[in-house]
Amino acid sequence: DIVMTQSPATLSVSPGERATLSCRASQSVSSNLAWYQQKPGQAPSLLIYGASTRATGIPARFSGSGSGTEFTLTISSLQSEDFAVYYCQQYNNWPPVAFGQGTNLEIK
Amino acid sequence: QITLKESGPRLVKPTQTLTLTCTFSGFSLTTSGVGVGWIRQPPGKALEWLALIYWDDDKGYRPSLKSRLTITKDTSKNQVVLTMTNMDPVDTGTYYCAHRIVVAGIALDAFDTWGQGTMVTVSS
Numbered sequence: 161d162i163v164m165t166q167s168p169a170t171l172s173v174s175p176g177e178r179a180t181l182s183c184r185a186s187q188s189v190s191s192n193l194a195w196y197q198q199k200p201g202q203a204p205s206l207l208i209y210g211a212s213t214r215a216t217g218i219p220a221r222f223s224g225s226g227s228g229t230e231f232t233l234t235i236s237s238l239q240s241e242d243f244a245v246y247y248c249q250q251y252n253n254w255p256p257v258a259f260g261q262g263t264n265l266e267i268k
Numbered sequence: 269q270i271t272l273k274e275s276g277p278r279l280v281k282p283t284q285t286l287t288l289t290c291t292f293s294g295f296s297l298t299t300s301g302v303g304v305g306w307i308r309q310p311p312g313k314a315l316e317w318l319a320l321i322y323w324d325d326d327k328g329y330r331p332s333l334k335s336r337l338t339i340t341k342d343t344s345k346n347q348v349v350l351t352m353t354n355m356d357p358v359d360t361g362t363y364y365c366a367h368r369i370v371v372a373g374i375a376l377d378a379f380d381t382w383g384q385g386t387m388v389t390v391s392s
Contacts, residue, residue: 161331194378196315203364203382204315209371215380247315251377256330257305257317 162186162253166246166260172268175238181263183231183248192252195224195233198262199244207246208233235265243267270294272304272365272383279389280355286388290348290365297323297343301375303368304348306339309385310361320368320377321348357390 163186173179183193191211196204206215208224211231221236235242248260276288288306295302305320319339320328329337338351348365363386366379 192376194376198315203366203385204379205382206369206378206380209369209376209378209380213371215369249315249317249378254317254377255328256332257320257328257377259307259315259317261314 161256162189162250162258164248164250164258164260166248166263168263169261170264170266172266173238174268175240177238177268179235179238179242179265181233181235181246181265183226183233183260185229185231185250187253188228189250189252191227192250193224193226193231194249194251195222196247196249197242197244198247204247238265240267270367270381272367272381274363274365274383274386276363276386276388278387279391281392282356282390284355286350286352286355286359288350288352288363288365288386288388290350290383292346292348292365292367295367297321297341297346297348299323301368301370301373303375303377304341305366305368305377305379306348306350306363307366307379307382308359308361308363310358313361318352318363319350322368355390360388360390362387 195208198204272292306318367381369380
């Protein structure tokens with residue numbers, strides 16, 4: 161099974177600053193990587209698919225990059241509504257579809 | 269507009285079988301490329317994919333849980349049903365169903381629309 165490892169587990173950033181979240185796959189997943197945002201008490205919502213394509217309605221401050229085994233989600237200027245938990249997910253080799261363990265983005 | 273909603277028991281006893289229903293609208297599970305998945309989340313923990321069913325009735329299961337899981341669809345009712353046998357307290361969590369993304373006719377095994385989730389507690 162492919163294992164997805166996210167770092168850091170918790171990231172403290174001030175509003176208006178840039179946040180960089182990392183996701184590493186235990187083997188290549190090509191560009192078959194998605195990012196989700198989950199706020200407390202809510203279902204996850206899709207941000208990015210294909211490693212770098214924003215889902216419908218996602219603001220341009222969210223960007224994804226990477227391929228193979230190393231991926232990054234960047235939020236260019238953090239807004240108050242961006243503080244949440246972020247998950248990466250590979251869908252290249254499955255079963256199983258694999259999620260990372262999440263990065264908790266908190267206000268500094 | 270695509271919507272999904274999970275339903276089922278909130279409390280099950282250990283060793284019992286859990287049956288969850290995902291009722292959806294805004295798409296058809298007879299359309300090529302369409303799929304619906306189930307994902308769960310133990311309290312305070314990460315997401316865990318469980319199963320996925322496609323328009324052509326192809327199915328995929330989490331290998332470690334495959335012997336306990338069954339996913340089926342009822343296209344006339346716009347429903348997907350997940351059953352999980354031999355429930356254990358470690359199976360406690362929120363269970364989500366989600367729609368497989370289709371963009372420009374290309375389907376990917378990522379999920380663009382999720383239900384609100386249903387919390388299931390396994391306890392005697």
